[in-house]
Amino acid sequence: MYHLGMALVEVNSVWKSYPRWTGLRNEPQHVVQDVSFAIEPGETLGLVGESGSGKTTLARMILGLVEPSRGSVRVDGTDVASASASELRRLRRQMQPVFQDPYAALNPRMNVLDIVTEPLIIHRREVGIKTDRATLRAKAIEFLSEVGLDDSVLARHPHEFSGGQRQRINIARALALRPKLLILDEPVSALDVSVGAQVVNLLRRLQREHGLTYLFISHSMPLVRYLSTRIAVMGRGRLVELGEAVDLCANPSQAYTRQLIEATPELPASVA
Numbered sequence: 205m206y207h208l209g210m211a212l213v214e215v216n217s218v219w220k221s222y223p224r225w226t227g228l229r230n231e232p233q234h235v236v237q238d239v240s241f242a243i244e245p246g247e248t249l250g251l252v253g254e255s256g257s258g259k260t261t262l263a264r265m266i267l268g269l270v271e272p273s274r275g276s277v278r279v280d281g282t283d284v285a286s287a288s289a290s291e292l293r294r295l296r297r298q299m300q301p302v303f304q305d306p307y308a309a310l311n312p313r314m315n316v317l318d319i320v321t322e323p324l325i326i327h328r329r330e331v332g333i334k335t336d337r338a339t340l341r342a343k344a345i346e347f348l349s350e351v352g353l354d355d356s357v358l359a360r361h362p363h364e365f366s367g368g369q370r371q372r373i374n375i376a377r378a379l380a381l382r383p384k385l386l387i388l389d390e391p392v393s394a395l396d397v398s399v400g401a402q403v404v405n406l407l408r409r410l411q412r413e414h415g416l417t418y419l420f421i422s423h424s425m426p427l428v429r430y431l432s433t434r435i436a437v438m439g440r441g442r443l444v445e446l447g448e449a450v451d452l453c454a455n456p457s458q459a460y461t462r463q464l465i466e467a468t469p470e471l472p473a474s475v476a
C-alpha cells in the first residue's frame with residue numbers, strides 16, 4: 205500500500221559515502237547505497253540490520269544531521285537537505301529523535317523540569333506558549349505523567365536516575381513539541397531486557413494515544429517484529445528487503461533476513 209504524495213517520510217535513492225584511506229589513496233566507502241522507502245502516517249516502520257549496516261546513518265539523514273551524498277529525503281513534503289532555516293525549525297517540531305544512550309542525550313547540569321520544557325522555550329513563538337514558571341511546571345508535569353513519572357522528579361538531575369527512567373525523560377522531552385514522527389534509534393538496546401520491555405510498551409501506548417508515526421531502529425528482529433507495521437531490512441548499506449512485518453518474518457525472501465530472524469532470541473514473556 206503506497207499512496208503517492210501522502211507519505212510522511214520519503215527516502216529517494218539515498219547514498220552516503222565517506223572517503224576512506226586505503227593505504228594508497230582515498231576511496232569512497234559507501235555506507236548507505238541507493239536506499240528508497242516511505243513511512244506512512246501512523247505506522248511503525250521497523251529498520252533492522254546487523255551492526256554497521258547503515259541504520260544510524262540513514263536515521264541521521266532523515267533528521268537532517270547528515271547530508272546525503274546522493275538522493276533526497278523529504279519529510280512532510282519538505283526536502284530536508286535544502287530546507288531553509290525556518291523550514292528546518294518546523295521540521296524539528298514534527299520530527300524528534302530518541303537515541304540509544306539515554307544519558308548522553310541529557311544535559312547533566314539541567315534538572316528534569318528544564319530538560320523536558322527546553323524545547324517549548326526554544327520554539328515558544330511557533331508553539332504560542334507562555335514561558336512563566338507556573339506554565340512550564342504544569343507542562344512538565346503533563347509530559348512526565350505521560351511517561352509514567354510524577355512531579356517528584358522535577359528538581360532532580362540525570363545522574364540520579366536509572367537508565368530506564370532516563371529514557372522516559374528523553375521520551376517526555378521528545379513529545380514536548382507534539383511531534384508527528386519519532387526516530388527511535390535503538391532506544392532500548394542499552395537497557396536491561398525487562399526495563400527495555402517496559403519502555404517498548406510505553407512507546408506502543410504513546411503511539412496509540414498521540415497517533416504517532418515511528419521509525420523504530422534495532423538490531424533485534426523479535427523487537428522490531430513486535431512493534432512494526434512494516435519492516436525494512438538493511439545489510440551492508442543496502443535495503444535488502446521490505447515488507448509487511450508478519451509476512452516478512454513468516455516468509456523472508458532473503459537468506460540474510462532469515463539469519464537475522466534466527467540469530468536473535470525470542471522476546472521475554474514480559475514483552476509479548
Ligand SMILES: Nc1ncnc2c1ncn2[C@@H]1O[C@H](COP(=O)(O)OP(=O)(O)O)[C@@H](O)[C@H]1O
Nearest residue numbers: 222223235253254255256257258259260261262
Ligand atoms: N562520520 C563517519 N565517517 C566515516 N564512516 C562512518 C561515519 N559514520 C558512520 N560510518 C561508517 O558507516 C557504517 C555504518 O554505520 P552506522 O550507520 O552507524 O551503522 P548501524 O547504525 O547500522 O550500526 C559503519 O561502517 C561506520 O563505521
Ligand SMILES: [Mg+2]
Nearest residue numbers: 259260261390
Ligand atoms: Mg546504529
